[in-house]
Amino acid sequence: MEFKEASNDYDTDKLGKYFSALCNEANLRNCERAWLVFGVNERHRRVVGTGYRSQQDRLNSLKDQIARGTSPSVSLRNIHVLQTVEGRVVLFEIPAAPRGIPIAWQGHYYARAGDSLAPLSLEKQDTIRAQTARQDWSAQVVPGATLEDLDPDALHAARASFVAKHANRLDANEMLAWPLSIFLDRSLVTQDGQITRTALLLLGKPESSWRLSPHPAQMTWSLEGPERAYEHFGPPFLLATTALYRRIRNVQMRLLPHDELLPIEVAKYDQKAVLEALHNCIAHQDYSRDGRIVVTEWPDRLVLDSEGTFFEGQPLDYVPGHQRPRRYRNTFLAHAMAGLNMIDTMGYGIHEMYQAQARRYFPLPDYDLSESASVRLTLYGGVVDPAYTRLLMQQTRLSWEDVLALDRVQKKLPLPDEVISGLRRKKLIEGRKPHFHVAASVAAATAQRADYIRTRAQDDAFYAKLVTDYLHEFGQANRKDINALLLGKLSEALSLQQRHTKIGSLLTKMRRQGLITNGGSDAVPRWQLTERSESNSHSSKRSNPNSS
Template sequence: MGEYLSALANAACLAGKPRGYLIFGIDDRTHKITGTTFDPYKTKGKGNQDLHLWLSLGLHPNVGFDITEVHHPEGRIILFSIIAAWDRPVKFKGTAYIRVGSSKTELAKHPELERTIWTFRTDWSAQVCETATIDDLEPNAIIRAREEYVKNNPKKKDEIPGWDDITFLNKAGLTIHGAITNTALLLLGRAESSSLLSPAVARITWILKDEKNQELDYYHADPPFLLQVDEILNKIRNLTIRVMPSGTLFPDPLDQYDTWVIREALHNCIAHQDYNLRGRIQVIETPDNLILTNLGRFLPGDVQTVIMQDAPLEIYRSPFLAKAMVSLNMIDTEGGWH
């Protein structure tokens, strides 16, 4: 079963689908419901482990899967739904598998398919959340989005008020033909709607630590990120320090941190986070430092590569999200977003 989950995750990637499915209780050829006695909740993996846990531990990277039990009038059905591989093959117990026709085989026997998976990148931020509607977006966030959009498009200032919300969201690059994307939920979604992004995690955590690295305070910020970034900024204790310029005895007051730099760093953490890794963005404040972290491989490979080429990166992990953030005045184009 673990090998099949690996094969289906990799096959879904090659097919450009968000998930692969393993179904018990339906005939392969006729698709007639036959029912099944298989119980994934009672079946054990090796070492008497819970089956779901045992399979999850065997998958690398652990892309995640769901088990659904359907009680149909014609028979009981068990559905395994596994997230597609992304930029690398999914292995089970160290070996990657693939579906070729109706057969399962080792991916290593098909190097051309393996190469395709390694170079395949699905933009998670552009995916449509099928169950989401405009009611899952925060009205105040939409109002703020309109305000920021006007700043970036002053020539349309008189035209924008005549757009209904769906028209505005389409033009701002947050929805696709009115369908709610992961980007729309991330930037404008209600806090309780963040569960629609599961298994991805949409959260920014601010942590305050003392000089002994002991935690003093914390704050969790869930969507809408368009509004929550200001909440995070207000949590940061940006102390006023005094510096003595050369040639005078009168000190100048300065903020400990330039808010423009905080804006750039935090917004770029949102834009570059790999949400498939199910982690949170962290803002850690110490007496002497402000550390911002997000999850995801550095796409150029290393900083030296970026410095040596002296040019913006040609690819981005979430181009749909980045473009939407540009339209909402969250990030700028000078850094090479376009």
């Protein structure tokens, strides 16, 4: 913290030097911010008031000036103006330099030597640049926090979970008899009795969450659809995840297997999968981004959004259940949650969520990492393709790789060519790229035959036979007649434009094969059978007297 009188004005270049110095010093002292205060006597720490940039717009313009003069570009986090009896005070909130990156002003690095400005020494520059080790946000001790900031109900639940987790190697009565401070240290929630951010997140009283400011410790449930509602949930997160889960409308759903009279009843959402997803959001959220966890409930799915990139690998790496994470964004928090039986630290969580969905015959979860600094997880609570669902009911020996591939087929997602070839060999899919769907033998078994026939593409010989039969019956047809004949019979997987193109290609192919001829013009065609087609049709009639 630096105090300046700045009675009427202050040199912007000098202010920029102090900005660089305080950024770098805050970094070296492991602080989140530093302060430059105008209107206070530097020696006696008395408020004397300042007239520095008394117009608000001029004061705010300083942010842009600082951003342009610093390298890499950073700016003031906030500018606070305090009106006191003794006079006006301006407080500049200065962010700490990012780890590993010292901040320069006009190309020069600054530091403080006592109360004075000085060049940032090479030793200090090397110290900042050597900060390759990442700081664990969740492990930091919260100044001023005590055991009184922890929620009694959460502490009781935490001890019960810890005992259940470790009952196979520690005596339950002994664990229950531990003093509170010993239990919290042993469960990796506190450090030598000091309250950490992890302790406040998992076990803190709601009214103590201000101690984590400006980082919002909050989860939000939002209901979207015909009805709309929302609710915010703060610490203790150990209890809040269950409270949020109870807001979700988890009704029983009835799925009817083929050729059976009794339906299978499954919950819309698997409780363990939902809580696993929520706990993963808590464990891996990037809290330094000052964002909340948002759970949006749609009529047919849950969408969970959390801040921060997927930290170790890619989600699909963990689906088979063999991948093990080597590091965590919030190591201290992850270990505490594992000790309280909220998560595991072996990478099984995603695998279990996918397995839970497959066991319930529902679409598999989807991860969306398209946003540069956030993760979106979708948990489905309804059927996307009935054929896929009934296939899982009937063919219980499908390989996990086939289940994953068929899930992508039902969601119309791309697949590698080698996977497509494998599904074709097993007769699990049909159709032309990219319009794949469940194969006929499977779709028929789903009791959704009518829906399947509407989407299945026939071969060209089938459509050509319809055209020749029509022309034999009525003598000729224009393009409007042919469209009326074929549009409703082409696969509904094709768009209207694609169906029109398909009909044009079919007529061209039949003309080249000598089956039909155009007795009109290109603009106004009049299609007729050729003599060869007429004779073939008459021969077919004579050989089949019952054809009429």
